[in-house]
Amino acid sequence: MEYTSNADLRARADAVLARLVGDATGTARLREDQWRAIEALVADRRRALVVQRTGWGKSAVYFVATSLLRARGSGPTVIVSPLLALMRNQVDAAGRAGIHARTINSANTEEWEAVQAEIAAGDVDVLLVSPERLNNPDFRDQVLPKLSAATGLLVVDEAHCISDWGHDFRPDYRRLRTMLADLPPGVPVLATTATANARVTADVAEQLGTGGASDALVLRGPLDRESLSLGVLRLPDAAHRMAWLADHLDDLPGSGIVYTLTVAAAEEVTAFLRQRGHAVASYTGKTENAERQQAEDDLLANRVKALVATSALGMGFDKPDLGFVVHLGSPSSPIAYYQQVGRAGRGVDHAEVLLLPGKEDEAIWQYFASLAFPSEDLVRRTLDVLARADGPLSLPALEPLVELRRSRLETMLKVLDVDGAVRRVKGGWIATGQPWSYDSDRYAWVARQRAAEQQAMREYAATTECRMEFLQRQLDDEGAKPCGRCDNCAGPRFTSGLSPAALDAARSDLGRAGVEVEPRRMWPTGLPAIGIDLKGRIPAGEQALPGRALGRLSDIGWGNRLRPLLAPQTPDHAVPDDVARAVVDVLADWARGPGGWASGASDAPPRPVGVVTVASRSRPRLIRSLGTRIAEVGRLPLLGSVEYAGDAPRSPRSNSAQRLKSLDGALTVPPELASALAEADGPVLLVDDFTETGWTLAVATRLLRKSGARGVLPLVLAVQG
Template sequence: MTNADVTDPAALRASADSVLARLVSDPTGTARLREDQWRAIEALVADKRRALVVQRTGWGKSAVYFVATSLLRERGSGPTVIVSPLLALMRNQVEAAARAGIRARTINSSNTEDWDTVQAEVAAGEVDVLLVSPERLNNPDFRDQVLPKLAAATGLLVVDEAHCISDWGHDFRPDYRRLRTMLAELPAGVPVLATTATANARVTADVAEQLGTGAGTDALVLRGALDRESLSLSVLQLPDAATRLAWLADHLGELPGSGIIYTLTVAAAEEVTAYLRQCGHTVASYTGRTENADRQQAEEDLQANRVKALVATSALGMGFDKPDLGFVVHLGSPSSPIAYYQQVGRAGRGVKHAEVLLLPGREDEAIWQYFASVAFPPEELVRRTLDVLAQAGRPLSLPALEPLVELRRTRLETMLKVLDVDGAVRRVKGGWTTTGRPWSYDAERYAWVARQRETEQQAMRDYAGSTNCRMEFLRRQLDDEEAAPCGRCDNCSGARFSDKVSGAALDAARGELGRPGVEVEPRKMWPTGLAAVGVSLKGRIPEGEQSFAGRALGRLSDIGWGNRLRPILAAQAPDGRVPDDVVTAVVTVLADWAKGPGGWASGAPEAPPRPVGVVTVASRSRPELVGSLGARIAEVGRMPLLGTVEYAPEAMDTRISRTNSAQRVRALHAAFIVPPRLAEELVSADGPVLLVDDLSDSGWTLAVAARLLRRSGARGVFPLVLAVQT
């Protein structure tokens, strides 16, 4: 392509259509760009403008940047840099680029061993497209050494899933705000493209404003109608989790092609996968806990239709591209209609019909509340963090900083990223430092974002209960001015799914969800940084002070026992005696535990002795629940109730931090004591004890209590709780 081609719109359009034909593997060469695709490409290649494309999933946003890349590279421009949030998205895009003869490479957390090679290839001009994860943008080495060179050489910058830039949106990611710096440092005349399918009017305006950083001109905004004519939306209200699972077992085979079953939690994804496999369905789990190699295999199996479905959390989200995906089922309702629209948009991209089905559950709102609890911290915690960094006089790593502030590590890291964007802190080699610049807490903005989350949750309740067009509802949530009844959803054309389930499937589902017992791994290492808060514990917990592996009746995030336990263990729940059905289930857990691998009744050569007594953990909020649970276990197991690990008198009013491990251990370390009478019982007991509590959310209460019991003479400690938080 010559410079004349760029100034001749007809010649440029012909070249663009030719690249598109290669991209979509069209041997006839008749493929043609959509009008807005062409407008975006023309703006990028001929006018070197900045553009924001807001179009529905499957519209072809990636075609815009791949075609533009090919045309710009032919003209001598540097490589395209694509900031892309997910590994699945990167893998799809590398494969798509290859079809168009475009050489694409990635730099992300899964290929660290390739980074030097990739950077050398970029420097040698051997790479047309470099995909980087947003987290790389604030890695000190990458930011200070690679990014300036990359910005200087970039021929086109692409920001994929650009709604992540805006904290007005449903999926704000602080690392994306680093793009402000890169945008400001791009040489004049370097085009920029931002793409998303999930931005309402406010998010669109925010992203467009940020795109203008350093450009001197407004960004071109191309926003299209968001209807997906292939999607048929439905909601099926079923009475409980077992019925929803049974429905899936009975009807999964009737859904078209292969698809995705979304769950709200990792635990639910694993439960559903296990159950559906038992029922003979070929499915695989895909969550944030899935190893990278297993994720890639699962993606390939779905692409090749070797599985009927992936049972996935939001870890399988933006950008996963399978044109013939036939269905998306949500087992549980996402908290945002915009996030829901994005996930259902995985289906029906290259087929005429795809089914989208929501199966809401009563546990959904509890899960929404949990995720809402990790919002931006209150001002006093932010100020405390800034003060600690200022006083340190040197960079502090996350492990070093965490013991000094009451925030869990993931929440602390997110907060620091926001402060970094705001200019209050900076990530450097060795950790984080304060910049000393003035900083103000934008309480009004954070409050607005919190209210927006509540509004989105109410919208999802309204969506599930609506008798009006469902696609129109979602489009209006995204401020689509062309929203109109779709004529395809269950409210427009009538229900397509029966709520009937077979007795066999329902019995099997109840058996799966009603099966109690979750292993509780013991803590084996003390958290780092305890010395900084005055506690002289570090390294590995001595084996003689550890507990054995424990058991819980269930996880609070389960769709089985979690649903039963959440109301009992909710913060506002009244204290009371343990219910009989819960006791019966706990007895089942104990029996299975005793006979299972490594259990005291397993007959294994290394099996520990049988517990000979019960000890409870003192509880401020639920003393009757914990006390009655310990007493019932002692009664059923014909063991003595030996006593309680109690609060020290001076610690009765001490607040036990529930934020991070170091702060929690600091408080617990001084809070508990083993009373003399209990110590005497432990010394005379001829075997280990069961340590009973209601809830384990971090494992540190059990670890500290077990250490005290072992140091007081207990020959072993088996923790037993009603629920674990994860």
């Protein structure tokens, strides 16, 4: 179908919009910038970059353009979309406009063949693809070339992910260069985002090939959200923040999102709010897909007051009447913060946005900052391993050979793939042999940018000026001006008042000590490749029994007490009294709880008959005093320590195989301890300060069991995670 004029095209575009938004009267009209983008894509077959606030209607642009292009006989629209939540929302939205949309992502592998058959038959109008698919060997080599040749419109949603200057860089997105290069001439391209400052906008435009001397259309609108009322409320500690939320959650309009910085905090807050009678659900990176879907559906249908979520919910969740967003803890970037709060108030006149910063925020920022792009030395070693390999190496096979955890290793390989130094093929990864240089200037700049963003969030929480104007300026919005709605412009809408009952309950909940420490049961793969003759299941007679920790370092309760105690710069000293008392409480609860030695359960282990500590070079007084206090309270003998045979191994934040390599032969059971174990008629408590991978406990346990221990019950102050 051809359109006789732009007026005819505009009329048809408005008609599609009416179907999309469910307007039976047919009076819905596109915004002028929406129309300008659609006109560029459909009439002029140009490339467009749209940077507009959340709720502006970016998805309407590509759905309306798709309908018009398909009517002209164009191939299907391909939307590269980062999150499953976004995909589900957009499939539903497309259906309202009579557009048949399908997805290919990690959650629907069983449908891929059927989807590809529908595409080949011309029955699919929109295909939503996760960025990870773009570099899957089968998809990249077999599906992507055909798809590129047939595509009628390419859409890059949440396009700030392309930029490593942005707050949510994803190397898979940079694979789009290949797809762009393979598109036939005249295929329009649309990139959209709500969260890009001037630097990110320029970078995205350049990477998409829409910068320089091209005739691309760049539409950048004002970022003020007139429905949002921003505020900050400072409260003394985590207990006050949780109690305040429990008391005031029902005062917030409609239903909404409570963001936390960690999975542990999300689970803690969810459990507490449920105890206080609130209908809430948890949504994190560890939530199963089916549970995520149920949580999203419950919020969309207002069956829950809030989702308590990490940034796993960050992009793409579409609920126009979302009434509030509360952050228990400050994100490290004002751009990320703007993106998250933008979920609220899209289809209502007023929504509340409240930040409750916590003293643990900075420690969490520092932890995530430590996971940045690896050093040049680690990258070079990885390239050398791949170059010497006889064939492709899978991630499990490569991981033991380098000092990187799998998630960081995979991200690094994806960046190297984009740079041309490695390539993902069937069976794993190979080195290409192409020259490659470590861009230290760029990585240093990114690190400085992250530090500047963290400082900006400190300033946002402290500013006495307009908060919306502050965020707009962080995103280089030339139209930034005082909003007249935030707590600084219009006065605070919330006080710090809360009920004693809620505060007591929060303190009790956060003060409840004890986290189960699950023992290692399988040796990591690939150990023989690094000279360690261990594989498969750890024999039952060499495994630890389930253990306990006082808390997690990421907890907003005990984590806040344990982080400074175990910080590298903290001087070594005897265990503090409050910590020792809490450990005794953990032991008492452990003994009486399910499976505890005092529970009377048929499979319960015998009562411990002694205490063994793990030697430490950095905290010998802390661990020795902790072991002594436990022995005294439990009226148990302190049998001795598992010692280091030489220097204590360094403990890099690495993978399991490398940690085991550093421990191989490093620990020993002294003869006097071995003699005591031979005479002990029962399990022993194995005491350490901290466990991250669990392998020090596993190796120490194996040595103790081989030396005659009847069983080992690990007990540590903290676990990571």
